[in-house]
Amino acid sequence: MLAAMPTPPEPPGRERGDACPGALRLHAADDGALARVRLPGGLLTDRQASALADAADDLGDTRLDLTSRGNVQLRGLADGCGAALGARLREAGLLPSDRHDRIRNVAASPLSGLDGKGFSDILPWVRELDRLLCASDDLTDLSGRFLFGLDDGRGDITALVPDVTLIATGDGRQALLCFGPGPDALRVAAQDAPRAAVLAAREFLAVLCESGGKAWRVRELAPGLRPSTERLAARLAAAGIGSAPVPRAALPLGSPPAPGAVQGPGGRWAVSVAAPLGRFSSAQWRLLARTAGQDGDGELRVTPWRGVVVPGLTAPVAAARLAALADAGLVTSAASPWHGAGACTGRPGCVKSLADVRADATASLEAARPGSAGTLPVYWSGCERRCGHPGGRWVDVLATGDGYRIAVRREAEDETVTAPAVTTVTTAADLADAVTAARDARPDAHPDTHPTETTSPDGPRD
Structure with a gap:
């Protein structure tokens, strides 16, 4: 019999339910409604891509925003367009289940099977996991922020610290399965990996039910209260899936694909x-x-x-x-200053923003010298919430209302540390030079510069 777990402290900012937007649950932004269309593994056909462009033109502001989970957002949607948008997405095959819309958060190695790297092509995992999610009514209790990560062994997705991670191993016939930041893992057969990931999500929900907690993600639980691989192994065995423990597994840590x-x-x-x-x-x-x-x-x-x-x-x-x-204006080289640069919506789309950060970021990047991308990603934020900012080590360009405060920050799970050196910039002429200098900062002992989902509880962005 499983022992009852102690009640964890309430995660910060959980006074209300998960307001994460979806394709059907729209977010009311200052520039109109926002819809987030989940694309498990980031996969879509050219026909589906065209359908999204049509929706952006006919219903939105003619633009498509990408999120840090490989999803697409449509902004500037008119009131009352939800039914029309839903019908378009269903017809295009982008909304296979209304009930499961917001839980189809699956990030996968985008170059898997394309460049000869990685240990196996994990696209079959993506499709099978999505099928299983849409067939599992109990998993609708997951938060819209809960993330499944499928890594082909190169370590790009592992660096995002998903809630449930599958990692292909060297022989291609097995996979590592772990919760959140680990460190312990289970080794399972590759053909069982998607089903094992679903059972891991069920174990997370079981822990929440027993503890009475309201966490949305694994890392929001105290380390001693997180789901254990021992309990997961028992759950897998009951479902006929064999596993072997891998204590303190050495997980790969790789880089995202360059343009x-x-x-x-x-x-x-x-x-x-x-x-x-x-x-x-x-x-x-x-x-x-x-x-x-x-x-x-x-x-x-x-x-x-x-x-x-x-x-x-x-x-x-x-x-x-x-x-x-x-x-056509897209970033096609890692030497471009635009490579690794991001920004929140800012004014006028977000009422909480203190600046038009996208316009200021654009002016700064256009003024940067070629080849000045640096080693660190950079992110402009309109307020302290920093919706959508990268994880790991990154350059934080924060609007203050009187200019921008620039700092190199490092996030480790829920803790954010600001480096001692902080630069405050009040003129556009100084912004490009200050950002370029910060991006050239020497990496520390853990140069994890891969963007991941971090947002305020009510933030609209991944």
């Missing part, structure tokens, strides 16, 4: 691009959809780093399309 051409086996190539500050115009988005449909294999992969990968190209076509995408 540019990606060479794969068999003479196949992909192009990797990013949107300036994570926002595409519908015209830029349509260009990507046409590239996928006419020159690729009809697939696009939205990344958790606010980029898109289009696979299935030949070398000459990849080079030509990359040039065309650069001409």
Whole structure:
């Protein structure tokens, strides 16, 4: 019999329920309603991408924002358009289950199976996990912020610290399964991995039920109250899934895909691009959809780093399309100052913002010298909530109402530490130089600079 668990302290900011938006539950922003369309693994077809562009043009503000989970947001939606949007998404296959809409948060290695790296192609895991989620009515109790991570062994998704993580291992026939930041894991057969991830989510919900807690994510629980691999192993065994404990597992830690051409086996190539500050115009988005449909294999992969990968190209076509995408204003090189740069919505879209941070970030990045991307990501925030900011070590450009405060910050789970050196900038002329200098800061002993979801309890962004 499982022992009762002590009641944990209430996580901060849980005075009300999870207000995370979805495709059907819209968020009321200052610039209109906002819808978040979940794309498990970031996967969508060129036809589905075109349907999103149509929705942005017909119902929204003609733009598409990417989130730090590889999802797409539509902004500026008119009151009363929810039914029309839902119908469009269902017809395109982007809303397979109304009830499970907000829990389909699945991040996956975007280059899996494309570049010859990683230990196995995990796209079958993505599709099977999504099918299982939509078939599990009990999992609708998960928060809209709970994240499944599927890593092909290169460590890019592991760096996001998902709530439940599957990691392909060297032989391709097994996977590591762990909760949140670990450190303990279970080894399971690869064919059982998606089902094991669902059972891990059920174990998280069981812990919440027993404790009376209201946490939305694993890392919000105190370490001693987090789900244990011992209990999970028993749950797996009861479901006919064998597992082996891996205490203090050494998890891989890798880098996200850089913008540019990606060479794969068999003479196949992909192009990797990013949107300036994570926002595409519908015209830029349509260009990507046409590239996928006419020159690729009809697939696009939205990344958790606010980029898109289009696979299935030949070398000459990849080079030509990359040039065309650069001409369209997309980020196609890691040397660009726009690489690794992000910003919250800011004014006028968010009433809590103290500045038009996207305009100020744009002016700063346009003034930066070529090749000044630096080693750290940078994020402009309009207020102390810092919605959508990166995790790990990053440059924080925070609006104060009298300029911007710039600091190199490091986040470890729920604790954020500000480096001693803080620069306050009040003029646009100084902003670009101060940001560039901060991005060139020497990495510390744990250079985890991969963006992950961090937001205030009522923040609208991933």
